[in-house]
Amino acid sequence: MKTALPKEEHALNKKDFVAPNDVRWCPGCGDYAILNAIQRTFPELGVPKENFVVVSGIGCSSRFPYYMNTYGFHTIHGRAPTVATGVKVSNPELSVWLVTGDGDGLSIGGNHLLHLLRRNPDVNVLLFNNRIYGLTKGQYSPTSEVGKKTKSTPFGSIDYPVNPLLFALGSESTFVARTSDTDMKHMVETFKAAHAHKGTSFIEILQNCVIYNNKTWEPVTGREGKSEQSLFLEEGKPLLFGAERNKGIRVNGFDPEVVTLGEDGVSESDLLVHNPKTSNPAYPALLSQLNYPTFPTPFGIFRQLEGRETYENALTQQLAASQSKQGEGDLQALLTGSDSWVVE
Amino acid sequence: MAQAKDSFIEIESAVVRFAGDSGDGMQTVGERFTDSSAFAGNDIATLPDFPAEIRAPAGTLAGVSGFQVQFGSREILTPGDEPDALVAMNPAALKSNLADLPAGGMLVVNTAAFKKMNLAKAGYETNPLEDEDLRNKYHLVEIDFTSLTKEALSESPLKPTDKARCKNFFALGFMYYVYGRPLDPTLKFFQDKWGKRLPDLAEANTLALKAGFNLGDTMESARNRYQIIKAPFDSGVYRKISGNEALVYGLVAASKQSKRELVYAGYPITPASPILEGLSALKHFGVKTIQAEDEIAAMGMALGASFTGKLSVCATSGPGMCLKSEFIGLASITELPLIICNIQRGGPSTGLPTKNEQSDLLQSMFSRNGDSPIPIIAAHSSSDCFDCAIEAARIAITYKTPVILLSDLYIANGAEPWLVPNVSDLPDLEVPFADSSKEYVVYKRDPSTLAREQAIPGQAGLEHRVGGLEKNEEGGVSYDPNNHEEMTRLRADKVNAIANSLPPSELFGDAEGGELLVLGWGGTYGAITSSVRNLRTEGFSVSSLHLRNLNPFPNDLGDILSRFKKVLIPELNMGQLSLLIRSKYLIDAISYSKVQGQPFKVSELSNKIIETIR
Ligand SMILES: Cc1ncc(C[n+]2csc(CCOP(=O)(O)OP(=O)(O)O)c2C)c(N)n1
Ligand code: SF4
Ligand SMILES: [Mg+2]
Numbered sequence: 001m002k003t004a005l006p007k008e009e010h011a012l013n014k015k016d017f018v019a020p021n022d023v024r025w026c027p028g029c030g031d032y033a034i035l036n037a038i039q040r041t042f043p044e045l046g047v048p049k050e051n052f053v054v055v056s057g058i059g060c061s062s063r064f065p066y067y068m069n070t071y072g073f074h075t076i077h078g079r080a081p082t083v084a085t086g087v088k089v090s091n092p093e094l095s096v097w098l099v100t101g102d103g104d105g106l107s108i109g110g111n112h113l114l115h116l117l118r119r120n121p122d123v124n125v126l127l128f129n130n131r132i133y134g135l136t137k138g139q140y141s142p143t144s145e146v147g148k149k150t151k152s153t154p155f156g157s158i159d160y161p162v163n164p165l166l167f168a169l170g171s172e173s174t175f176v177a178r179t180s181d182t183d184m185k186h187m188v189e190t191f192k193a194a195h196a197h198k199g200t201s202f203i204e205i206l207q208n209c210v211i212y213n214n215k216t217w218e219p220v221t222g223r224e225g226k227s228e229q230s231l232f233l234e235e236g237k238p239l240l241f242g243a244e245r246n247k248g249i250r251v252n253g254f255d256p257e258v259v260t261l262g263e264d265g266v267s268e269s270d271l272l273v274h275n276p277k278t279s280n281p282a283y284p285a286l287l288s289q290l291n292y293p294t295f296p297t298p299f300g301i302f303r304q305l306e307g308r309e310t311y312e313n314a315l316t317q318q319l320a321a322s323q324s325k326q327g328e329g330d331l332q333a334l335l336t337g338s339d340s341w342v343v344e
Numbered sequence: 345m346a347q348a349k350d351s352f353i354e355i356e357s358a359v360v361r362f363a364g365d366s367g368d369g370m371q372t373v374g375e376r377f378t379d380s381s382a383f384a385g386n387d388i389a390t391l392p393d394f395p396a397e398i399r400a401p402a403g404t405l406a407g408v409s410g411f412q413v414q415f416g417s418r419e420i421l422t423p424g425d426e427p428d429a430l431v432a433m434n435p436a437a438l439k440s441n442l443a444d445l446p447a448g449g450m451l452v453v454n455t456a457a458f459k460k461m462n463l464a465k466a467g468y469e470t471n472p473l474e475d476e477d478l479r480n481k482y483h484l485v486e487i488d489f490t491s492l493t494k495e496a497l498s499e500s501p502l503k504p505t506d507k508a509r510c511k512n513f514f515a516l517g518f519m520y521y522v523y524g525r526p527l528d529p530t531l532k533f534f535q536d537k538w539g540k541r542l543p544d545l546a547e548a549n550t551l552a553l554k555a556g557f558n559l560g561d562t563m564e565s566a567r568n569r570y571q572i573i574k575a576p577f578d579s580g581v582y583r584k585i586s587g588n589e590a591l592v593y594g595l596v597a598a599s600k601q602s603k604r605e606l607v608y609a610g611y612p613i614t615p616a617s618p619i620l621e622g623l624s625a626l627k628h629f630g631v632k633t634i635q636a637e638d639e640i641a642a643m644g645m646a647l648g649a650s651f652t653g654k655l656s657v658c659a660t661s662g663p664g665m666c667l668k669s670e671f672i673g674l675a676s677i678t679e680l681p682l683i684i685c686n687i688q689r690g691g692p693s694t695g696l697p698t699k700n701e702q703s704d705l706l707q708s709m710f711s712r713n714g715d716s717p718i719p720i721i722a723a724h725s726s727s728d729c730f731d732c733a734i735e736a737a738r739i740a741i742t743y744k745t746p747v748i749l750l751s752d753l754y755i756a757n758g759a760e761p762w763l764v765p766n767v768s769d770l771p772d773l774e775v776p777f778a779d780s781s782k783e784y785v786v787y788k789r790d791p792s793t794l795a796r797e798q799a800i801p802g803q804a805g806l807e808h809r810v811g812g813l814e815k816n817e818e819g820g821v822s823y824d825p826n827n828h829e830e831m832t833r834l835r836a837d838k839v840n841a842i843a844n845s846l847p848p849s850e851l852f853g854d855a856e857g858g859e860l861l862v863l864g865w866g867g868t869y870g871a872i873t874s875s876v877r878n879l880r881t882e883g884f885s886v887s888s889l890h891l892r893n894l895n896p897f898p899n900d901l902g903d904i905l906s907r908f909k910k911v912l913i914p915e916l917n918m919g920q921l922s923l924l925i926r927s928k929y930l931i932d933a934i935s936y937s938k939v940q941g942q943p944f945k946v947s948e949l950s951n952k953i954i955e956t957i958r
């Protein structure tokens with residue numbers, strides 16, 4: 001017999017979250033590392049195992065729920081945000097995690113993602129961005145760069161890509177972050193922060209597809225890139241990066257620029273200081289524009305707005321307010337209505 | 345005068361149609377007339393008929409809005425083929441409705457609107473009221489509602505434009521006089537609606553209504569007054585109800601009876617929006633509603649709610665159903681309970697958004713990829729929507745399946761009296777979730793219903809995955825060829841097994857069979873039953889059967905069909921049920937189609953029946 005023990009006594013560990021099914025991603029796929037990170041994160045969240053629900057769309061990444069030993073729902077292409085909303089609204093006690101791809105979340109499901117983010121239910125969105133359609137074998141995606149040659153763009157893509165973080169900001173997301181499949185520690189930290197945030201958390205995970213888009217993030221997340229081309233955001237700290245941490249980001253008018261400490265009289269006090277809690281979306285939007293190769297790519301929490309009500313709480317409060325005002329609904333009175341008549 | 349007042353002519357039933365500009369408040373007066381008639385103890389049936397445009401240019405044919413009501417001392421099953429009295433508030437209303445008024449019918453017109461500009465807008469070159477033929481053919485009653493209303497409201501503090509708007513209630517008051525309707529329900533309506541917020545408006549409408557009624561008293565031409573005695577209702581508490589209201593109440597009742605919270609997601613669309621609006625007001629019943637970003641999302645939200653064990657529902661119309669198809673397939677393969685209401689309207693595409701059609705039976709049957717049968721039930725009248733909501737919930741929860749509940753614009757907007765059920769008489773719909781103390785096999789089936797058990801998030805030890813990929817009994821993804829065939833068959837057999845839970849079909853007419861069976865479904869019930877009833881009293885060998893369950897069909901249907909020489913299937917589509925019946929039972933059923941956005945007339949059905957028998 002399998003029953004859950006009370007939280008305190010039940011020391012969940014990674015193994016509790018490993019499903020019996022064989023994992024069927026290609027050897028070397030970045031998805032393995034993300035799965036690993038989630039399986040390490042979940043036991044540490046203090047949530048009973050039976051309260052986790054993992055929802056996904058369709059794509060290589062969206063096979064994720066099958067590999068998690070939790071309640072899971074592998075839905076249809078692009079529509080997972082709707083199912084996740086339904087789950088969370090129905091039972092606010094649940095910890096809901098949504099796995100989507102760059103095609104699933106930003107192409108076919110872009111509209112649903114937009115509305116999930118603006119409604120702000122407490123759902124954690126993991127967008128696996130490999131800049132390619134993996135499961136359909138290598139067509140370009142809405143995050144592929146202009147000029148990208150794929151099977152469906154033999155002469156190079158002419159679509160201008162969408163920036164997932166800017167999209168999330170434009171959708172009024174209250175928590176926006178980026179991490180990468182190459183950085184286990186950073187993934188776990190980011191997932192924990194997402195869980196702690198009350199409201200929808202949006203995390204772009206730079207993910208490698210070894211088969212159809214190998215090394216697409218290498219310049220940023222590879223061993224060399226990471227020290228020179230990544231910028232790790234820390235609340236209250238200046239935007240510093242580089243192996244020697246002597247480079248930083250300064251704003252000049254409306255534009256960011258890279259400066260080196262000590263050169264031309266630049267000191268730390270000239271640099272932007274990271275504040276993910278500012279309500280002004282211009283700041284995280286500016287961060288979202290920092291991209292390789294002109295700029296280092298930021299990782300961490302871009303935005304973390306506190307205080308906006310979650311959808312499910314707002315709804316629960318309306319229900320409670322209606323009940324306290326009108327009393328608990330009386331079905332017989334509802335059916336009879338106020339204009340009934342009696343036939344003897 | 346006293347003589348006129350007393351000279352009531354007693355009649356069995358009457359049909360009144362109010363027609364005017366979309367801004368003239370014709371739906372409102374139609375509703376009030378209906379309420380008043382129901383209050384007077386008559387049986388009623390209504391047909392609101394309005395344009396798709398909210399306010400088409402005033403005075404044009406495109407902007408004409410109408411409301412027809414039949415009321416009587418016998419059982420009234422339809423809003424009536426043609427009006428006995430037509431109220432036309434402007435020339436456009438006259439032009440688009442006059443053809444329906446039979447010779448000798450009462451024609452009440454607002455003369456103030458028959459001015460040059462309005463006549464031109466309606467396409468009249470001369471004033472039709474001056475036409476001798478028209479004056480001879482109908483019982484014409486000419487009243488200047490506009491100035492009489494102004495006069496009646498001379499003391500009112502309302503602005504002149506607001507005063508002018510009260511003329512619809514003046515006209516209503518006049519019709520109340522003609523048909524001896526009580527004023528009280530309408531006076532109460534004014535108080536309830538405006539008494540507190542806009543007392544001047546409540547007062548002005550009260551004055552206008554009474555002035556219209558009194559005018560009847562003093563007018564020569566209204567000397568004919570009609571009296572309709574009470575209809576023989578069974579004893580009990582009654583109310584007037586529309587199909588959409590009944591559906592809302594049925595869903596709330598099903599939620600209570602199943603002890604499952606109601607979660608509803610919808611996207612606005614005619615004629616389903618009142619369900620979203622109605623449920624949104626019932627938060628004190630614990631009903632959670634979400635206005636989704638589109639119908640796909642509504643379906644996904646409802647499915648998410650199903651997964652957590654709620655009674656989940658969405659409602660839409662044809663175009664929205666198109667969008668839901670992929671998700672309905674997912675609900676079918678994951679075997680989760682869900683109710684999808686389709687309030688049908690004229691198609692294809694945007695089609696006739698405010699007109700009626702039995703448009704989507706075949707869509708309900710076949711619009712998904714793969715073999716994905718799902719149960720379909722159809723409501724046959726406004727009040728039947730209540731019972732159908734409960735039946736849909738029973739099927740969904742018991743068999744763990746999405747259910748399509750078909751209603752249509754005609755029964756959704758139309759109203760009839762409803763014997764209010766006693767909550768204590770409603771069926772118990774409770775179905776337990778999987779037992780946490782036992783081993784859980786996700787797709788293991790109950791041998792009699794073939795339904796699986798459902799475990800829900802929060803139940804410890806029963807964690808499992810569902811999804812759109814084919815799976816084996818344990819819930820694991822499986823591409824095994826034999827497994828896929830077995831699963832496909834099991835899903836189909838499960839839906840077919842629902843037929844074993846249905847009561848015997850209720851045939852109207854000759855159980856042993858006869859010349860002709862008229863087979864129908866949905867909102868044509870009233871018209872079919874009325875014409876079959878009439879023809880049977882004339883001695884015709886005709887019976888009728890109205891199907892609620894369209895998938896699966898009742899087990900006794902084949903046997904019933906075989907007892908009749910001919911089967912006639914009238915439908916407001918190109919023959920959708922007919923196709924299903926012909927293919928399933930291999931009989932030469934005769935299809936009778938009408939696709940004009942309007943209900944069947946009893947007369948046209950009767951003619952067709954006689955022609956088919958001969
Ligand atoms: C309605 C629909 N259209 C198309 C597909 C085919 N399809 C499956 S996955 C996919 C794209 C997946 O790309 P992405 O979301 O980036 O996920 P990845 O495989 O890269 O993880 C497509 C187009 C589908 N399953 N459903
Ligand atoms: S195709 Fe790419 S994304 Fe898909 S499993 Fe293989 S490596 Fe991973
Ligand atoms: Mg991808």
